[in-house]
Amino acid sequence: MNIDAQALALLAGELLEEARARRPLVQNITNFVSMDIAANALLALGASPAMIHAPEETDEFITIADALVINVGTLSAPSAISMDRAASAARMHGKPWLLDPVAAGLLTFRDEAIRKLLRHRPTIIRGNASEIMAVARIAGLTQDAATPHGVDNRHQASEAEALAVKLARHCFCAVVATGAVDVVTDGKSVVRLGNGSPLAPRVTALGCSMSSVMAAYMSLAEPFDAALAATILYGVTGDIAGETARGPASFRTAFLDTLFSIRASDLASRIKVI
Amino acid sequence: MNIDAQALALLAGELLEEARARRPLVQNITNFVSMDIAANALLALGASPAMIHAPEETDEFITIADALVINVGTLSAPSAISMDRAASAARMHGKPWLLDPVAAGLLTFRDEAIRKLLRHRPTIIRGNASEIMAVARIAGLTQDAATPHGVDNRHQASEAEALAVKLARHCFCAVVATGAVDVVTDGKSVVRLGNGSPLAPRVTALGCSMSSVMAAYMSLAEPFDAALAATILYGVTGDIAGETARGPASFRTAFLDTLFSIRASDLASRIKVI
Amino acid sequence: MNIDAQALALLAGELLEEARARRPLVQNITNFVSMDIAANALLALGASPAMIHAPEETDEFITIADALVINVGTLSAPSAISMDRAASAARMHGKPWLLDPVAAGLLTFRDEAIRKLLRHRPTIIRGNASEIMAVARIAGLTQDAATPHGVDNRHQASEAEALAVKLARHCFCAVVATGAVDVVTDGKSVVRLGNGSPLAPRVTALGCSMSSVMAAYMSLAEPFDAALAATILYGVTGDIAGETARGPASFRTAFLDTLFSIRASDLASRIKVI
Numbered sequence: 001m002n003i004d005a006q007a008l009a010l011l012a013g014e015l016l017e018e019a020r021a022r023r024p025l026v027q028n029i030t031n032f033v034s035m036d037i038a039a040n041a042l043l044a045l046g047a048s049p050a051m052i053h054a055p056e057e058t059d060e061f062i063t064i065a066d067a068l069v070i071n072v073g074t075l076s077a078p079s080a081i082s083m084d085r086a087a088s089a090a091r092m093h094g095k096p097w098l099l100d101p102v103a104a105g106l107l108t109f110r111d112e113a114i115r116k117l118l119r120h121r122p123t124i125i126r127g128n129a130s131e132i133m134a135v136a137r138i139a140g141l142t143q144d145a146a147t148p149h150g151v152d153n154r155h156q157a158s159e160a161e162a163l164a165v166k167l168a169r170h171c172f173c174a175v176v177a178t179g180a181v182d183v184v185t186d187g188k189s190v191v192r193l194g195n196g197s198p199l200a201p202r203v204t205a206l207g208c209s210m211s212s213v214m215a216a217y218m219s220l221a222e223p224f225d226a227a228l229a230a231t232i233l234y235g236v237t238g239d240i241a242g243e244t245a246r247g248p249a250s251f252r253t254a255f256l257d258t259l260f261s262i263r264a265s266d267l268a269s270r271i272k273v274i
Numbered sequence: 275m276n277i278d279a280q281a282l283a284l285l286a287g288e289l290l291e292e293a294r295a296r297r298p299l300v301q302n303i304t305n306f307v308s309m310d311i312a313a314n315a316l317l318a319l320g321a322s323p324a325m326i327h328a329p330e331e332t333d334e335f336i337t338i339a340d341a342l343v344i345n346v347g348t349l350s351a352p353s354a355i356s357m358d359r360a361a362s363a364a365r366m367h368g369k370p371w372l373l374d375p376v377a378a379g380l381l382t383f384r385d386e387a388i389r390k391l392l393r394h395r396p397t398i399i400r401g402n403a404s405e406i407m408a409v410a411r412i413a414g415l416t417q418d419a420a421t422p423h424g425v426d427n428r429h430q431a432s433e434a435e436a437l438a439v440k441l442a443r444h445c446f447c448a449v450v451a452t453g454a455v456d457v458v459t460d461g462k463s464v465v466r467l468g469n470g471s472p473l474a475p476r477v478t479a480l481g482c483s484m485s486s487v488m489a490a491y492m493s494l495a496e497p498f499d500a501a502l503a504a505t506i507l508y509g510v511t512g513d514i515a516g517e518t519a520r521g522p523a524s525f526r527t528a529f530l531d532t533l534f535s536i537r538a539s540d541l542a543s544r545i546k547v548i
Numbered sequence: 549m550n551i552d553a554q555a556l557a558l559l560a561g562e563l564l565e566e567a568r569a570r571r572p573l574v575q576n577i578t579n580f581v582s583m584d585i586a587a588n589a590l591l592a593l594g595a596s597p598a599m600i601h602a603p604e605e606t607d608e609f610i611t612i613a614d615a616l617v618i619n620v621g622t623l624s625a626p627s628a629i630s631m632d633r634a635a636s637a638a639r640m641h642g643k644p645w646l647l648d649p650v651a652a653g654l655l656t657f658r659d660e661a662i663r664k665l666l667r668h669r670p671t672i673i674r675g676n677a678s679e680i681m682a683v684a685r686i687a688g689l690t691q692d693a694a695t696p697h698g699v700d701n702r703h704q705a706s707e708a709e710a711l712a713v714k715l716a717r718h719c720f721c722a723v724v725a726t727g728a729v730d731v732v733t734d735g736k737s738v739v740r741l742g743n744g745s746p747l748a749p750r751v752t753a754l755g756c757s758m759s760s761v762m763a764a765y766m767s768l769a770e771p772f773d774a775a776l777a778a779t780i781l782y783g784v785t786g787d788i789a790g791e792t793a794r795g796p797a798s799f800r801t802a803f804l805d806t807l808f809s810i811r812a813s814d815l816a817s818r819i820k821v822i
Contacts, residue, residue: 023700031325032306032309032325032580033309033310033313033325035580035581035622036310036581036584036585036752036753037310039581039752039753040751040752040796040797040800043749043750043751043752043796044750044795044796044797048700049752050651051579051580051581051621051622052622052651052655053622053624054622054623054624054625054657055625056623056624056625056657057623057655057657057658060655060656060657061654061655064654073325074309074325074326074327074328075328075330075331076327076328076330076352077328077329077330078624103324103326106335106338107326107331107334107335108334109328109330109331109334110331152297152322201317202317202318202534203314203317204310204313204314204317204323205310205313245531246531246535247318247530247531247532247533247534247535248314248317248318248530248531248534249314249318249526249527249528249529249530249531250527250531252314252797253527253797253798253801254797255797256795256796256797257793257794257795257796257797257798258795259795260750260795260796261794261795305599306580306583306599307583307584307587307599310584311584347599348583348599348600348601348602349602349604349605350601350602350604350626351602351603351604377598377600380609380612381600381605381608381609382608383602383604383605383608384605426571426596475591476591476592476808477588477591478584478587478588478591478597479584479587519805520805520809521592521804521805521806521807521808521809522588522591522592522804522805522808523588523592523800523801523802523803523804523805524801524805526588527801
């Protein structure tokens with residue numbers, strides 16, 4: 001393990017402890033599938049979730065929230081309005097916000113909503129490799145028509161890496177493309193991380209919950225550092241949970257239990273930088 | 275165990291392996307209670323869930339989906355529109371679709387929505403015995419006013435059997451009425467299956483998740499075969515999960531873990547045809 | 549342990565057994581985060597959940613339901629209409645209804661919805677200490693501007709006690725303020741209960757599910773008795789679940805399993821009246 005890995009693990013350990021101490025309040029405008037696991041992941045970490053998504057409430061809530069996640073998983077016309085208003089309000093009040101572009105690249109209505117959200121300058125964009133490639137296409141950075149298959153990831157992060165870097169430069173944000181290898185970039189540096197379990201993609205909305213945890217970190221650190229630290233946390237937590245799981249459901253339980261009990265030293269001893 | 279049981283187990287085993295190999299993409303317009311467990315059941319099986327339910331997206335998504343589930347559990351005026359459009363689009367594009375008539379027979383608005391959906395000819399109708407009896411009444415096949423009690427099943431499958439057969443003939447579809455004994459029919463043959471755990475009705479939306487798995491199978495086989503294979507899979511998975519569970523929540527975990535690891539040989543050795 | 553504690557445990561044991569025998573049907577107009585755990589808690593107890601929340605269905609369903617819960621967690625303009633109509637219909641049909649004022653005191657739209665709901669005279673109001681203090685403020689019983697932090701509880705029940713009593717008198721209802729110590733009052737008597745686990749607030753919507761169970765009890769007993777019995781049940785269940793949990797997710801599993809298997813004698817041997 002080289003020195004960079006240990007510096008990264010140190011960063012991840014510090015943010016883990018800071019999140020537990022400061023309990024950031026994360027506003028989630030998220031899909032109906034992920035609400036339970038996203039809220040439980042934030043609570044297990046020690047942060048404070050709020051699932052506030054009505055247009056009548058989003059603007060007001062952002063003034064007291066520390067960070068905002070916008071996840072388009074179960075998009076609808078009313079929620080698209082809430083998302084647009086919330087992202088705009090977040091920017092106006094200087095609150096960081098994260099875009100989770102679930103199922104980008106598949107549907108006209110959704111891609112148009114994502115295109116509009118990009119104008120409000122997300123602090124971080126986090127999706128699986130297929131989604132990040134699709135967002136790059138929506139942003140006009142490539143003509144390649146990738147072939148997503150539903151909401152599942154069908155690409156290696158290595159395929160998404162060049163577009164992730166382009167997207168980060170274009171949006172002045174950090175970008176995370178997850179997969180068997182996770183790629184994290186701010187448009188200048190690229191870090192590849194190799195932790196995680198093959199059971200993770202068998203648990204619905206686990207990636208969505210990672211976005212919520214990343215948003216908690218985003219309120220405590222620079223975007224690139226927050227993106228790195230949350231990716232490391234999720235990867236190592238997946239490693240540990242995978243060691244005792246008998247299938248996807250016991251993996252989910254072990255994952256959330258581990259988020260609650262994991263220590264900085266676990267991150268240091270298990271981090272895999274590739 | 276007679277030869278028929280082994281032929282059925284063989285069918286169920288083949289579809290299990292084919293679903294894992296081909297990973298069908300199942301579009302779910304489902305209730306908010308079942309989203310998590312339905313998506314997780316499909317992922318545990320190896321299929322690919324998508325919870326796409328906005329009217330702006332349902333029609334477009336059906337063109338790439340392999341099958342559709344429509345579950346009226348938490349029906350609303352907007353979702354009734356989505357359901358109608360999606361069922362119509364599924365039929366137009368030749369995609370199989372399954373109707374899960376949660377709480378049929380209790381509420382005017384819901385029964386009217388179900389009546390309209392029946393016009394789009396579902397490929398399979400799956401509900402508990404009380405719900406199947408209510409759908410038969412909605413379809414005008416009986417005058418009997420059964421007395422459902424909320425969304426719980428209050429009838430034996432044997433009480434629903436004659437109406438299930440009538441309904442299958444009337445709709446040219448397969449019908450599954452679940453309970454302690456499950457009845458599966460295409461209007462000609464009737465198969466009664468006796469696997470499952472008494473803990474299963476103590477887990478919310480487990481039946482809804484069965485509908486989603488059945489829809490995955492429906493994209494790979496004829497309706498009656500898909501209905502049989504998914505019913506056998508759920509019954510035997512329930513048997514296995516029930517052996518280690520300490521209550522409904524650990525049963526749910528064991529159930530999803532078992533869906534992930536169950537083998538064709540488990541189906542063959544445990545199937546109970548009645 | 550004094551005689552009062554044993555009288556309370558006896559009451560709680562009787563209601564536990566009665567709920568299992570009579571299986572009350574509880575209508576839930578609740579937030580999207582809590583639907584899964586609220587339905588599963590009711591099923592684990594032996595009661596019958598129905599998540600019916602569309603304005604087209606709420607009025608009709610209340611006529612067959614035994615009790616109603618209104619939880620404003622993920623409030624929206626349409627759901628505010630449903631809640632208002634359902635509370636009004638519940639009162640008209642003489643069905644008890646419980647108000648769970650999630651995140652009261654934070655948002656204008658929500659506080660206004662709560663103010664309107666109070667006019668329909670809830671049978672019980674159950675929230676965490678911060679929420680109960682906020683509802684007292686919404687009802688005009690204090691000018692103190694408490695400082696809630698998102699949806700988490702930031703107050704001790706002892707801080708909420710005087711306002712809980714005022715609120716119960718003002719609304720002619722029972723009030724439960726939960727926290728490390730739970731306070732239950734009908735405006736005359738006050739009971740403080742000390743059971744429960746520090747893991748409980750780390751599980752999203754566990755309090756919401758307590759409201760649903762309390763509503764089941766409310767259909768079987770006087771409001772104050774139902775409030776006491778459900779608070780005791782949840783506290784002791786938390787004690788037992790906390791003994792084997794390795795973190796919040798295994799606590800959630802153990803909690804629901806324990807709701808299924810807990811006995812009146814467990815309540816008697818573990819109740820802590822403070």
